[in-house]
Amino acid sequence: MAPRILLCGDVLGRFNALFKRIATVNKANGPFDVLLCVGQLFPKSNNIEELDEMLLYIQGQKEIPLPTYFIGDFGEGAASVLSAAKLESANQGFKMEGIPVCKNLYWLKGSGKFILHGLSVAYLAGRSSSNGSMVGVYCEDDIDALRAFAEESGVVDLFLTNEWPEGILSGANLADAPPGIEHLSGGNAVISELVKELKPRYHIAGCEGIFYAREPYTNDGASHVTRFIGVAAVGNDKKQKFIHALSPMPASVMSASELSAIPANATASPYNVLLKSGGAKNTRKQPEASDSQYWRYDVSQKRHRGGTTDGEKMCFQFLSSGSCTRGEKCNFRHDIDNKTPFSKGFCFDFISKGRCERGSDCKFRHSSEGGGSDDQIPSGSCFEFFKNGRCNKGDECRFSHDLDAGKKRGNAISTTNQPCWFCLSSPNIDSHLVVSIGENFYCAIAKGPLVEGHVLIIPVEHLPSSLSLPPDADGELQNYKHALKRFFRKQGNSIIVFERYFNLRVATHAHLQVVPIPLSKASAVRSEFISAGKKLGFEFDVIKPGENDDDTKMSLKKLLRGGNGYFFVELPEGTILAHLLESGEKLPMQFGREVLANLLGKIDRSDWKNCKLSKEEETSMAEDFKNRFESFDPMISS
Incomplete structure (x- = not known):
């Protein structure tokens, strides 16, 4: 069964208006599984009444009716609330699936990718900034992490951003577009680049104050289409839609024909149209053979840009997938002290800092011990016999059915310590x-x-x-x-x-x-x-x-x-x-x-x-x- 989700735009501290509406919608048309907020959650100004209203929910005096995930982590009160959430011992480390702020409220920080009710969800939280330590901004590290995720297998179902992508209106039919759409800020070119790489089935954004559901558009190098949805602000005076329901079937359980179905109203990619028309130049500096997209975690105490210090940074692509397509050409480290790549499931605090303050309470791995397999197939042994416990060829088989003898020789087929998709001995x-x-x-x-x-x-x-x-x-x-x-x-x-x-x-x-x-x-x-x-x-x-x-x-x-x-x-x-x-x-x-x-x-x-x-x-x-x-x-x- 497809998960049922609700989307909302800017909240701006109007928690009462939002959650009263959510409770009504959930009762009348639910149950829904989750609420995703893609606008600014916190108040715009230091208004005492708005801050007090928000804190009633944060402190648990009022109930948030539905599990709510947000990326609009800026505004008044954001710094104090989110800093307190980060200090909780359970929230330390690399938590792409969301940092709990209070009951039913989860902060999606920076950027990440995780599974939510079967859906593959990627996100980029906040606004652009060169300083990643500030609350409510994203930086190069967050962008580069998403670029690495784009190279992974599987289809991204939902991509959440606060800012709209540059060029989303290119090639669209604007006859039925909402009033005010011509006054958009222009969008962000970096997000346009990320959308082209991630190729999500749905791109959902807030912070423009307009509800807009664009016609689906095709993607280069992918058979599925992308649907863009912009959601308006809660309680806006223009009566634009600030709650939107969606029930997408996860791509992971869809057939190839279902996934590749092209709607009759589909258009070409707006980013291709924009490029061909000569509009919207890419303002992000792209160095030749850019190194930035391959790293995120710095193993040194202080991050140094460029030059000979690149070798002190861990290659993000290597950490997340166990390999790096640039190989020897990569300027970033592919090893810790033991020259062993670390796959998913390891503690990234431990990898990047050499220590983890949560110690034994950390649910992620701090070593590569236990990563081997006892079930390797000895060289010359019968694969069918190893897999099924029998071989239809019997005595006529040219390969050995004596697995124990082969194991004693220690001559395994796989000559690498890392799991390999193609090694017959691999569990993968x-x-x-x-x-x-x-x-x-x-x-x-x-x-x-x-x-x-x-x-x-x-x-x-x-x-x-x-x-x-x-x-x-x-x-x-x-x-x-x-x-x-x-x-x-x-x-x-x-x-x-x-x-x-x-x-x-x-x-x-x-x-x-x-x-x-x-x-x-x-x-x-x-x-x-x-x-x-x-x-x-x-x-x-x-x-x-x-x-x-x-x-x-x-x-x-x-x-x-x-x-x-x-x-x-x-x-x-x-x-x-x-x-x-x-x-x-x-x-x-x-x-x-x-x-x-x-x-x-x-x-x-x-x-x-x-x-x-x-x-x-x-x-x-x-x-x-x-x-x-x-x-x-x-x-x-x-």
């Missing part, structure tokens, strides 16, 4: 996607496939790239590729194989993408990739097919030796287009997929996160593929 692996397993490689259905039959060929050993595999493994890789070519050829398709590799300090697990395309499209693949490369400012090196697979592989290795990373794509006729990344050069994370999505007319599927299926759908797809591929599978037929 989606084993239901695996369709074939060899000695050096295995094959799995791609998560969020571009098209039906989109698969990955993945090394069993944890290695960063396919070119780093030992020579004796190459034959098995070629066997998989040739088998997939024959399999898809029977269906009237060619295959495109590509790999994107970055030289990261924390190595990723290599995987080759294999995408079937209609034979009629095969001749256009080369020009499509060459054109896409030119748009990014580079030209591919062309490797013609050698007399055999080994010759082609040697040519590829020679070309791509060294460097910051590479991208290569193998065309249907065997030609390889390859590009070695230069120092500091960036390549879109899903470059290969985006090019093929454009070629196939499936641009809405260019991001795998927008194509996710349920586990039941994935399992069914994998089983179907496994059954049809069985007669071609080199691990069975060999």
Whole structure:
């Protein structure tokens, strides 16, 4: 069941008017689950009556009828009330889910992302300022944290801001817009940038004193639309709507088709329209290869900007996800004393300061102990036997069913201490996607496939790239590729194989993408990739097919030796287009997929996160593929 939420704009200390209305609405049309305040909660002026009215609720003499989360943390009385809330021992540390101020009132401080009644909620609290220590403002750290969250998987359901984004009216139909909308302050360009990156399903803002629900607009690189809602001030004299009800189904439980439905009145992104029209230049300074978005926590006692002191700052992207896309190029620290990345669940006070004042009362981890897994699969062992306790091949299976003997050798498949999505030994692996397993490689259905039959060929050993595999493994890789070519050829398709590799300090697990395309499209693949490369400012090196697979592989290795990373794509006729990344050069994370999505007319599927299926759908797809591929599978037929 979809959660039921209420939205309100500026409260300005009018707690009686707000909560009386909320109680009435909740009784008549509820029950509602939560109230989100996106305007200024506290009074504008030092009015004794307004302050006393507010304190009756803060001190518990009057009841707040619904759990209420607010981001408008500025105004008269805010400093004293919020400072007192921060001093509570239970409110110390990194609390993105809200700091309790009193019963049913929660302060969303700075910026963050958390789950509320199944909804993924991101927020940016307050107004812009360069001084993050002030109450009611956000700073670069808060913005950079949201940029890092934008790189995480999953769709943001709600994005809450006080300020409106710059350009939200661009391309909109203003015929039915409320009076006064032409007098808007102009909005904030930084928030426009964040919305473009986060791509929330709903962007909700206050502080302009106007209720405005814009037509939904499409997002670049995402299949779902965004709906902007601005909410008016409580008790405003223009009788504009200051309470708005919403009941969105969480994206995490929606099907891909439901999530990608485009309403008839949808428009293009207002930010793209604004850019094309030449309006609203971005006023935020964007240094070349900006470092700011990669850090938030400073491990030194005093923060120093720029220069050689960057190494004293922790990389936020590394802390939040366990890896950083810039690898060795990142100027910020990827390690504490033991060189181990810290994933979610760790105490950020402990990480950033080296100590936590809550000690044993802290609910977050202060060490990396206990992070290992006792359930790793020994090298050479049967994956099916390990996963299910049995193997249908029985004595004919070429792999070991004696797991204990393998464990005693200590020769585990995963060579990294960190959980990896692709290591067969990892608790994070989606084993239901695996369709074939060899000695050096295995094959799995791609998560969020571009098209039906989109698969990955993945090394069993944890290695960063396919070119780093030992020579004796190459034959098995070629066997998989040739088998997939024959399999898809029977269906009237060619295959495109590509790999994107970055030289990261924390190595990723290599995987080759294999995408079937209609034979009629095969001749256009080369020009499509060459054109896409030119748009990014580079030209591919062309490797013609050698007399055999080994010759082609040697040519590829020679070309791509060294460097910051590479991208290569193998065309249907065997030609390889390859590009070695230069120092500091960036390549879109899903470059290969985006090019093929454009070629196939499936641009809405260019991001795998927008194509996710349920586990039941994935399992069914994998089983179907496994059954049809069985007669071609080199691990069975060999």
